[in-house]
Amino acid sequence: MLAGTGLAALMSAAALADAPAPLRLSQIGFEAGGHKRAILVxxxxxxxxxxxxxxSGAVLADGETMPFGADESSGQSVHQIDFSGALEAGEGYRLIVNAYESRSFAVTERPWQDLARDALNLFHQNRAGIAIEERHVERPDLARPAAHENEVLTCFSGEDTAGNHWAGCDHSLDVTGGWYDAGDHGKYVVNSGITVWTLLDAYTRFGAAYGDGTLPIAEAGNGVNDLLDEIRWNLDFMLAMQIPEGVTMDLPVGPLTSREDxxxxxxxVSGMAHHKAHNEVWTPLPYAPHTDDVPRYLYPPSTAATLNLAASAAIGARAWADVDAxxxxxxxxxxxxxxxxxxxxxxxxxxxTFDGGGGYGDNDVSDEFYWAAAELYAATGEQRYLDDLRASPHFLGAPGVEGSPTGSIAWPSVGALGTITLATVETGLSEAERETARANLVTAADAYIAVRDSEGYAIPFGPGDYVWGSTSNLLNRAVILSLAHEITGEARYREAVVDAMDYILGRNALDQSYVSGYGARPMRNPHHRFWAHAADPAFPKPPAGILSGGPNNQNMSDPIAQTMRGTCAPQACWADHIDSYAMNEVAINWNAPLFWVAGWLDAE
Structure with missing residues (x-):
């Protein structure tokens, strides 16, 4: 009886520890002397x-909560608690509000350091064409043999899912390497573009922290910055996707008014880039990449993929200019x-219309043209790129700026990346134009702060923003806020960056850390074919530092999300389930801003 009682008590304690708590705050703690906020439901x-x-129970600070009331995004009534100030570095702190008591939390000088490094390790572990060795991963079960080695592919030919017949092509390309994009084993040029840009932009800002030998990657010790080495693994793949000279292909040209006929x-198509490379059909869960024997193909080139290659290769040329001429x-x-x-x-x-991989379709490439022209102008200084920039409707634009079509940063919306480059890189742009670019980025940041101040959970994200990959979209807004802090020096922008990161790490409607391995309630069951322990115990659990796509109430297409349709507030439409690709997939373009923001906060 005593043993049974003890077991029941332990089980109850475990369940209590894993249950949502009324007090919501970052589950990895806070920065000494920095911004600190909590939410009470x-x-x-x-x-x-x-x-x-x-x-010891000694009171170090006190105050009163700020009632916010009903919050549309979370579907909850909440109070905000700001306890910013000079708490000394230490552990075991607790926040107490009447009968409610938070989990204990720590205050440290660098709370985001480990997170940045773990977020970056996703890329090494998602490499194709190379063995993932035990010495480069946190647990032995995460190691695996090389997959898709010597990947020489030709073009898909035959009928697509809409009944269109594709003639294929006469060439093959060696596209070995690159990063698997997400939960599947596809490799995509479009999504690679924003990912490579984000990591290379991070390199220009705080890349010195990732010098040779600092990261667990295969190239450590080669005399090159490890962050650059990791990026090159995928940039090489993108370069390999470029079509040789003298190639003609039968393609649909112009707006796609229908998927059929x-x-x-x-x-x-000389010089264009194939849009993607992936399996002929969708593979099941779980499915280790080194066991994949499903036929794989190159899929037709697109203007969007070609411009993603142009922009990524141009910023790469700047990054490697003094490293490898x-x-x-x-x-x-x-x-x-x-x-x-x-x-x-x-x-x-x-x-x-192809089976076996994501579409990444984008029928407005004006922003990609602008972004690519900005990167090529920064790399070459040639007048023709400046002329194209000034003729673009996106010229110097930023999200939320009146008259600008430039939207928030995401893989199909990259105009702001061009403006960031023009605002922060020395070019032949006039000082007045550079100042306009900087001012527009600050205006965008101000708009994000206004949204934050209208939200119960105090984040720069409104009730209509919870789409597929919402966590990465929020972190891309944090990138804009970070740049506004760099431009103005004003602390309020950095505080808003911390607010966004605190949401990712638990200060949200579900009391959920959306990052594996971080917090009391971390994401555990991503939609991923190899980190698929939830589907088969023979497969590994995810490594630490992997970002879930997060709440999504606008595309509830997977079987788990479908059961939640119409029943959850926007911020609560999420489940930690391996079958939920619409809410719990992981992807390179999502972990990239997680690394950028965590690394930027740590460097600051």
Missing amino acids: SDAATPLSWQIVDA LVFTPTD DYASRALNAAIRAYDAALANPDIYTPG
């Missing part, structure tokens, strides 16, 4: 008294060829 209409106590036109020259030549090819073929889109 409570219907109380008047302020409540709060205290911060240390491990496509009209094909012989097109010179030959590689920088190769990248720049590829960027120029790609840009010219996109100008020659400005309206070739992907119809999204």
Whole structure:
């Protein structure tokens, strides 16, 4: 009886520890002397008294909550608690509000350091074409043999899912390497573009922290910055996706008014980039990449993919100029060829009618043209790119700026990346134009702060923003806020960055850390074919530092999300389930801003 009682008590304690708590705060703690905010779920209409106590119970700070009331995004009534100030570094702190007591939390000088490094390790572990060795991962079960080695592919031919017949091509490309994009084993040029840009931009800001030998990667010790080595693994893949000279393919040209009955036109595609490379059909869960024997193909080129290659290779040319001049020259030549090819073929889109991989369709490439021109202008200083920039509707634009079509940063919306480059890189742009770019980024940041101040959970994200990959979209807004802090020096922008990161790490409607391995309630069951322990115990659990796509109430297409349709507030439409690809997949373009923001906060 005693043993049974003890077991029941332990089980109850474990369940309690894993249950959502009324007090919501970052589950990895806070920065000494930095911004600190918590949220209490409570219907109380008047302020409540709060205290911060240390491990001994001594009161270190006190105050009153700020009732916010009903919050549309979370579907909850909440109070906000700001306890910013000079708490000394230490552990065992607790926040107490009436009968509610938070989990204990720590205050440290660098709370985001480990997170940045773990977030970056996703890329090494998602590499194709190389063995993932035990010495480079946190647990032995995460190691695996090389997958998709010597990957020489030709083009898909035959009928697509809409009944269109594709003629294929006469060439093959060696596209070995690169990163698997997400939960599947596909490799995509479009999504690679924003990912490579984000990591290379991080390199320009705080890349010195990732010098040779600092990261657990295969190239450590080669004399090159480890962050650059990791990026090159995928940039090499992107360069390999460029089509040789003299190639003609039958492609649909112009706006895609229908997915069916496509009209094909012989097109010179020299210098364009194939949109993607992936399996002929969707593979099941779980499915280790090194066991994958499903036929794989190159899929037709697109203007969007070609411009992603142009932009990525151009910023790569700048990054490698003083590291490997030959590689920088190769990248720049590829960027120029790609840009010219996109100008020659400005309206070739992907119809999204192929089985086995994500579509990444984008029928408005004006922002990609602007972004690519900005990167090529920064790399070459040539007048023709500046002329194209000034003619673009996105010129110097930023999210939320009146008259600008430039939207918030995401893989199909990359105009702001061009403006960031023009605002922060020395070019031949006039000082007045650079100042306009900087001012527009600050205006965008101000708009995000206004949203934050209208939200119960105090984040720069409104009730209509919870789409597929919402966590990464929030972190991309944090990138803009970070840049506003750099431009102005004003602390309020950095505080808003911390607010966004605190949401990711538990200060949200579900009391959920959306990062594996971090917090009392971390994400555990991502939609991923190898980190698939939830589907088969023979497969590994995810490594630490992997970001879930997060709440999504606008595309509830997977079987788990479908059961939640119409029943959850926007911020609560999420489940930690391996079958939920719409809410709990992981992806390279999601972990990239997690690394950027965590690394930026740590460097600050």
